[in-house]
Amino acid sequence: MIVGMIFGEVGYSSFNFVVNKNYNLQKGEYVKVNHEVYGWVLAQVTSLRRYNEMYSLSVITGESVPREDASERIIAFAKVIGYLDDRGMLKSPKIPFKPGEKVYKADAELIRRTLKLEKRRGAYLGLLEGHNIPVYLNVNKLVQKHISVLAKTGAGKSYTVGVLVEELLEKKVPVVIIDPHGEYSSLKEPNQNPKELELMGKFKISPKGYENVVEYTPNPGVNPQCDRKLALDITKLSINDFLEMLPGKVSDTQKGILFEALKVVRSYGKFTLKDLIDVIQEHESKGKWNLITNLEMLKDSKIFEGPPVTPADLVKRGQASIINLRGVAPEIQELVVARLSKEIFEDRKLGKIPPLLFLIEEAHNFAPERGFGTKSSSHILRTIASEGRKFGMGLCVVTQRPARIDKSILSQCNTQIILKVTNPNDLRAISQSIEGFTSELEEEIKQLEPGIALIVGDVVEQPIFVNIRVRKSRHGGASVEVVKEPKKKKVEGKSWIWRIFSKI
Template sequence: MARFIGTIEGEVKTTSFKILLSTSDVEKGSFVKINHEVYGWVLARIGGLKRYMQDGEEVLIADARTIGYKQNEQVLIPKSPFKPNEKVYSADKELIQNVMGLSKNRKNNIYLGLLEGHNIPVYLDIQKTIGKHVSVLAKTGAGKSYTVAVILEELLKNDIPIVVIDPHGEYSTLKYENDDYDAMLKFNVKPRSYRDKVKEYAANIIINPDADKLTLNPKFSLEELIDILPMRLTDKQKSIVYDALKRLEDKDYTIQDLINVVKLEKEKTKWKVISGLETLRNSGIFDGRPITEEDIVKEGQASIINLKGTEPQIQELIITKIARSLFNAAKSGLLPSFFFLVEEAHNFCPERGFGDVLSSNILRNIASEGRKFGFYLCVVSQRPARIDKNVLSQCNTQIILKVTNPNDLRAIGQSIEGFTSGMENDIRQLSVGQALVVGECVEQPITVNIRARETKHLSTVRIKEKITPMKRETGFIDKIKPIFLKDESELSERVDMEKIKIGLERSKRRKTLRDRIISIFLKDK
């Protein structure tokens, strides 16, 4: 039976109204329902609470916003307001799930967490969530990487191929089971390791010894090579590059082979091209057996490109080469649909006012065209204002954790259709571990308490476990031994010291005798 919580008070609009509460245990964000005389049960959400004294009595008022009712798979808002003094009840699970478009089944969905104010699991349809690109945005320390790891766990359970661009080496922790049992119990989550589903590659295997060496294919198209070279080329220099690639066409070649061919050119402008090619060669990422697109994109596998300890310019080069190769393969239908996640996205596709980097163009192309070929992009950042606006606006699903910077909030508002000042306040007031979810995967924006991870978070993983030797249980013999052999360690130390003293005395005597003999024979000198 629905729980009565109060009555509608004062002026009533179709989109908003006030509730005179009869109970004090109603929270901000709670869902309520009102029986409309024409449309039946309508869902609403409490956006704020205020308490004051009136005629010596305490009054508790809630501000509520109408969400609507479901009709023909659409959520509609009543065309006429509720009656004054209409009774208000706490909303039931079924009505919330139905109107908000939340799945009732965990299987083949993303279990993100629990709906704020209710013990209702939030299951998001995978295709609707990632199929039109995703952004995960938050200020530092709000739980951004933790939320991303939860999404990755869910996609791995459903065998979705994943590629993660990981500048700080955060996501290798998917290999380790979580041991925070209290947190997992609250969300009905069990510890799990995805070690058998994670493949980690790194450019710097000294800092990342558990990863495989990342080696990229040195073969380029003319457009690729011009984009990747760390300088702008003149038409003459582009012609030199074209001739060199033409000579090596249909051959397995290295960057050094390319340099040698360019050196054969007579034009003096070749030296700028050679300098750029030497930069590529010296990066070391083209040495060895190159990984293929099929190695990186596999069903049920997360390929982590760990860039920890790699210089920013080389990071840009790696992302550009991998993203371009995968995009071309996807356009040719050679790969299954996959999830491509870019951490610290503001560094790899910055807004034009913050400079341009090597990887900007390809990421813009993927954002605008990738979904047609099953290339699903996810950008993750703590500085939304610094991400390319074209890229951010292409992300249909927005998972936004706490953000307070006015510029970042403005950038988020510009990327979300129908963004309101109320949503901005909601984002400012989110707690750590809470997220506002907006997009096609939900009928209306919802606030979610992100579930506990199945795997360990970076801060809880020890890189090297310190081994503590086992203490042998003290027996009766050990207890009485000191009575007879006072202190064996002191005794052994005393013996050793005596030996050392004797050795020093002998050495001293030998030295003295030798000195005397020398003094006899070398007296005159």
Template sequence: MRDALGIVFGETSTHSFKVALADARRARRRDYVKVWHDVDGWVLCQIAGITRSDERFTEERVFEQHEGEPESGERVVAHVEVVGSRGQDGVLRVPTIPISPGEKVFRADPELIKETLGLVKGELYIGKLDGHDIEVRLDANSFVQRHCSILAMTGSGKSYTAGVIIEELLEQDVPLLIIDPHGEYSSLRHPSEEMGLEEFGVSPKGYGDKITVLTPASLSVNPEADGVLRLRGHSLGVQDIVRVLGESPTNTHVGILYEAISRLRAERDTYDLQDIIGEVAASESKAKWAVLALLEQIADSELFCGEATPIQSLLKRGRCTVISMVGVKPSVQPLVVSIVCTELLEARKLGLVPPGMVVVEEAHNFAPERGFAVAPSTDILRTIASEGRKFGLGLMVISQRPARVDKNVLSQCNTQIILRVTGRVDLQALAKGLEGMTSELVEDIKSLPMGTAIISSSSLERPIMVRICKRRTRHGGASVSIVGSKAKSPRRRRAKKPVEAVEDAPPGAHPPDAQPPRGGVLSKLFGTRR
């Protein structure tokens, strides 16, 4: 009892009470404490705030003249919120009878914190509870099935945090497909050279044997890639083309496409994009030029030339496929995501690929909120977010602009990992769109230190503050120094494995030393292929 932090006083409720602290230096905001309850036993609580006052320095007395130093009149009061306690059935309950005034309050022991907050099990090691040496682990099945969002302002560690989670998913052999706009996730191949890993009990490790990097561009543009990504381009239907375009074509445009494709299907068993362009060009309608312009946009991407990459090769047990968009025009990137994710979801429904997770970096570009932009990938990402759980296809979205991410997607993310955000519009979006986001949490988010996140999840009883674990692999998204750094020579193309040594390379991902098939209308978009 001598270790008591303070004593409960004044009016109490079942959800909160006040504590007179004996020493302001022994407690701080967000500390976990415990107090005895006559019915429920030890109850876990958390300090929501601390106030200090001193009768010597009231507004009236600071203007008075004192002779000598008066005795200390300082009062330190902690405002405490009740978390609850678990009964024999393991269910967390909040007391139905308020805490008794006069009860002493103690620092909570680690076992009580872990048991009450739900930190006793989980395969995914995320980090440590802020202020404690308690590991935070999340259930892998729930994490993948119910989706996740990682949100933070630029430079606050969202990609680093995503890397930590991807490493943990790879440790569990979860199939992964990463949409990588900036080519930063190829660094998962290499072990970390960062200091401080021992604090979290992890060691440097590379996952080169589990990572395959594909590019929709060419190997000359993206030499970090293991092969090129090519999509199914034969026998496309009207809806396939409309979905790829991501726009709402007029009825006239749809009619032209329908007539062209109907003629092709009547004449032959298979046809390709160039055949469709030829048929549209032969149309007598003056509106054909707008349709041709749209078809040329698809052809320019070269996504449909050559042998298509089998969709089964993109999601494999114990493997991670990274689609690196380096060198791909921003207008083309959502087309790639739209087609790949659509085929992936259909393949999952048919059982052609195992259950897994799709990771989308810069999600505001691929699933933008209405009023900000339009992207062809928005609809399929909404569908995965709302229906993916039924078919075992999870979604992780990562963004620096929460306000610009489609709310239908964000609202389906059961696990929310939020690092520092300061933008007023983004904070408002977080407060409105995410469950359990109180005004107090919003204030905390504005002042989060680097490497610390607030995590809310169905596997946790309440949002918690976590120091994110150090990465095992090299971080590929680190900021580039501008001042005080020596100029570096251009990055060399990394050494490639011999073609015959790439045993697990996707069949349609053309080996780096093989000559990929040529094709496409305007190859100048991505440069000349090797």
């Protein structure tokens, strides 16, 4: 279908065209031009303007008379994406387009081939914005090369991540989800939101609840619906792990006591935190008391109580494991993330568990940028970001504060899924961590509508805007959190920290 004609002075990387009167062209739409040398070249409409000769400056000031048939015209500006050469490589034209050349609506096949979109395979995230073309992303590239999902609160991060998890579940890729707000258990239930059900036809999907979703929590009191209590394995901790974990300062003498006591309890084979404390109690040095207080705090958190959850429990083909941290003190949340990510990474390196995606919501809390505090989980997450892909452990970091997350982690993510961002510091952090990120894209991100994501990185040939599909399962985000999150529990969490620091 012809949508317009190129006019004026024309280059090879962009062109202006007059839009046909009967065609309702939209910003973002893909168009094609048959170039005399290169054949079909794909371009994208990046802006539209209205022009009416009747109201041109010279007519208004009386300096000229308009033609009799003068009327309103739409003028479009299109940026050239390129053409495919004989080997299927995307190339940019070097010879300008001809004025007078016809501009056509790009067909799905050309768009798909030029943008290297998978056909029917991969993770189905939604439709190419402005087109009815499904976007499937290569699952291997997505998972192994790390993903960041960035946007302000309420822009649709968790919703999009929910869509991604649904797709990974269908492809049998194991996912472990660090879920500080308890938003993901709703993956088990089919979507029944009437507005979203109406949209399912457009996306060609139907409601579905996922059975193979197992929910763990360190705090079953606050989250009684969870399938299993999360307990960490104390026997796997090295002396350094203990030192990193203890909330108070530990002197050299105390380190010595701890070292000796660990040797004793290790000789038992299996041991508990209580066994360790009992052995330290026997020690003669006065220094032991501070150590005991520290360990008692850890014991109070009950995080080492019960049968430990192993990487093999969490990482199984076709299973999503949710670590629900709702109502858990921040220090314990960090400890959980640090321990689980470390144990999973170790077992993955040894090939004991299948390749997986380790997904972290509110990731800035677990790996903050320098100057925003240090967390026990930062170090291991940085290691996974730089080495995980070699061993088949993909990371997906989700955050509303790109400026506050560790920059080395952000820049190791090869796929960015970006929804609306307006904070200038966050925009700067995004543009600094992504190669070739243009100021035009920055402008676009500020104006994105909810549910529309910009996808950038290795998984796509060119940055694309995707209308994220509705979820098959229920979204447990935002509204649920506000209604269900009992404020009291949060305070309880805080008071735990307060207890530690007030006692030491």
